[in-house]
């Protein structure tokens with residue numbers, strides 16, 4: 451299975467889930483896909499290789515991965531201020547984690563392409579009217595009317611262009627970023643006046659394989675296929691079937707990739723996925739992103755970590771404490787409590803310490819905006835506060851205060867639960 455020939459379109463012969471098949475005009479969709487294939491890359495293969503090397507350091511226990519951003523980017527919320535807000539927040543959190551953990555932090559945004567959502571329910575019913583669910587601005591619109599909810603291929607182009615603009619902003623902020631950060635943290639740059647550019651990378655869930663295929667190009671320098679839509683792509687919890695199209699597509703690209711590992715994943719299947727996705731055992735190629743829920747992490751994670759340790763292929767182990775901790779508030783808002791989010795991260799650190807595995811990363815849904823979407827935090831957001839500034843287009847995000855509090859608590863936890871490589875050797 452793993453050695454059969456791969457091409458950017460070989461996924462089309464496999465079963466796929468969550469890719470819309472209800473576009474009213476398939477020839478219009480095909481024209482858009484062809485146009486995307488002609489448009490410039492959003493990222494360069496050389497940068498992507500640099501991320502893979504940085505993640506290789508994480509796999510070796512010498513660095514930490516911080517990955518975060520919106521659940522779903524949207525056309526409406528796009529502005530330079532919002533991009534800057536998320537960018538700066540990630541840098542501040544990375545600063546906190548760097549000083550506490552004493553190791554470099556690899557910074558990866560869920561940004562510049564994180565638009566498509568796999569929805570658990572294909573349809574939504576309001577007052578007896580049933581329409582297709584909202585699936586992210588790249589597919590359809592959020593308003594509850596039949597026209598908005600119909601998939602529109604022009605949205606693929608709009609998402610591409612917004613991603614290109616976001617990329618440009620992120621690159622500009624990264625060039626000016628380091629001095630800003632040192633000022634924020636009250637430290638002077640090492641050499642006065644010198645600007646140290648920040649390494650900042652982009653990522654999104656590789657859900658729409660037609661788009662990913664169009665963005666996948668041969669790198670002239672190495673002859674390898676790179677998906678130029680982002681530096682890192684990940685496979686979602688709902689699309690990680692071993693014989694499915696998503697795993698097929700992802701096994702052929704050279705980008706570092708993530709794999710969401712939820713409560714139903716069995717160790718044997720995880721090992722098969724590792725062998726399929728990273729047969730050569732390249733360090734930094736594969737990041738496993740656990741997402742179990744605070745009540746299940748202690749039961750589900752140890753067997754998976756033990757399996758990867760026994761198997762021996764290098765992986766980054768990261769934790770997404772968001773997607774297993776979502777609940778409905780009594781007033782109907784979809785929310786998450788910071789306490790449960792923290793509990794899952796602490797559970798992750800404890801299991802990793804017990805299994806002798808490096809707790810390598812954190813994967814978050816967060817924003818620099820002052821939203822009220824998750825409960826708790828420094829201002830103790832309550833259920834009654836949720837309606838004040840609930841702006842997300844999909845899942846509830848941590849706001850800036852909540853994210854920083856989490857970073858401080860995780861930094862603390864890393865200090866107390868993680869043994870240094872020297873301790874391990876002793």
Ligand code: PEP
Pocket residue numbers: 521568655685686687688710741770773
């Ligand atoms: C996500 O990261 O937005 C997501 C849908 O996660 P998962 O695939 O883990 O449910």
Ligand code: CO
Pocket residue numbers: 521522773815844845
């Ligand atoms: Co989400």
